[in-house]
Amino acid sequence: MELRTLRYFVAVAEELHFGRAAARLHMSQPPLSRAIKQLETDLGALLLRRSAAGVTLTPAGATLLNEARTLLDQADQVRVRVAAAAGAAVLTVGMLGDSTDRGATRPAAVYRRQPPGIEVRIRETDLTDPTCGLRAGLVDIALTRAPFDETGLTVHDLRADPVGAVLRGVQECVQAVLWNGTVGMAPLGHDLPGELAVVPLTDMAPSRVVAAWNEGDTNPLIRSFVQIATAAYRH
Amino acid sequence: MELRTLRYFVAVAEELHFGRAAARLHMSQPPLSRAIKQLETDLGALLLRRSAAGVTLTPAGATLLNEARTLLDQADQVRVRVAAAAGAAVLTVGMLGDSTDRGATRPAAVYRRQPPGIEVRIRETDLTDPTCGLRAGLVDIALTRAPFDETGLTVHDLRADPVGAVLRGVQECVQAVLWNGTVGMAPLGHDLPGELAVVPLTDMAPSRVVAAWNEGDTNPLIRSFVQIATAAYRH
DNA sequence: GGAACTCGATACCGTACGGGTATCGTCACC
DNA sequence: GGTGACGATACCCGTACGGTATCGAGTTCC
Structure with missing residues (x-):
């Protein structure tokens, strides 16, 4: 049981989905599956129920989720305190x-x-x-x-916010393209002024x-x- | 910063001696030195002062010793709590x-x-x-x-207790050897009844x-x- | 009911890191 | 100045972590 492993578990337990958790951890899914399994054998307890309906937490898993969160928080604070002591x-x-x-x-x-x-x-x-x-x-x-x-x-x-094109109307678009070769773009997930419309662009890097x-x-x-x-x- | 690394640091910080700490951790001294150095660069702080007079803790090291002890204790308790939740x-x-x-x-x-x-x-x-x-x-x-x-x-x-030979007197020794080819032996570090003397045996596996x-x-x-x-x- | 899709598990591989031994550099201390 | 103690360095090796490719089971949809 190492801090890295606990971070892995927290990710999976929060996402309840190995694939998304792996993406969140910037790694691929197989080593994540393996790490969780190793953690389970190390602790001697089943932490997750894998079923086609999805991943669910066992009682042991729920306990570990709580405990691991606080332990990781405390580990972060250790870093900060040591840094402070170092000046x-x-x-x-x-x-x-x-x-x-x-x-x-x-x-x-x-x-x-x-x-x-x-x-x-x-x-x-x-x-x-x-x-x-x-x-x-x-x-x-x-x-x-x-x-x-x-x-x-x-x-x-x-x-990574998906990107959308900001529009007012067709004429505006045409004008924009004429002016600088593109229409306005903005990351989604924000509130834009009322009269603006945003069209999500799927084929563009977020x-x-x-x-x-x-x-x-x-x-x-x-x-x-x-x-x-x-x-x-x-x- | 992993739990294992913190255990290493606690050992060194308590022994104030890389060699003894390595022995306590059942490993050799070089990888231990390396691990501590890695921990120092990871935390961005000097933890130990190495001098010929011995190893001393920096302020950052002293803080980490305290913090690491409690963190490791809590990690142990996590194991126990998960085990309990698993039944x-x-x-x-x-x-x-x-x-x-x-x-x-x-x-x-x-x-x-x-x-x-x-x-x-x-x-x-x-x-x-x-x-x-x-x-x-x-x-x-x-x-x-x-x-x-x-x-x-x-x-x-x-x-690993060093072993000593338990003696009463010369005659006792001779008798013992005559009887079963050896004198009585006992691990040291215990209180024996008053009239017994114990001679440490150095060439014997503890x-x-x-x-x-x-x-x-x-x-x-x-x-x-x-x-x-x-x-x-x-x- | 079968085809396709989803998603976790498995198989396999390459590299990087943790462990080892051997040795060095540098101080104390006779 | 020789010697011993001790941490650092150099180097080697095996394991284990992370990667890609693929499988298998279960759900969904036509």
């Missing part, structure tokens, strides 16, 4: 305007609960700099949207919300922040 | 008379603290059956002394206190009991 007490987060809603509130709250006051500074930037001042050293970590030039940066996917930081950055708060942000961006 | 609620422990002092009290106490009352039954046996009725199915796990016939059993070392259980036994309480017993036998 790294400030984390500056850069954000684009359009993701302000959910991105930073939760991680900031988690950090503020830590005993030795770690400071999280939020720096909002406009859309002209997708890296929110990462390269300039203005922020330690950026919550932003791909794609952008990733050289020298480490990028971690947080969420818009990725990502966390990015400078490749060699040793600030230990980055990793824990990414973990918390990952959880926060999953509704 | 395995009874563990019978067999013990030899001479190890009663420390073996079972601590694990039993830990188990009694668990919410869904897991029952730990203690069964003491005399020295005629070193496996305390393991093969007969009378107990789930035995705390006993090696060596004995280990076929079909899994054996886990808990402690007496191993071990936990043993039937090889295919799936009772999930066994593993957590072994972990707790291991900790309890280290003073």
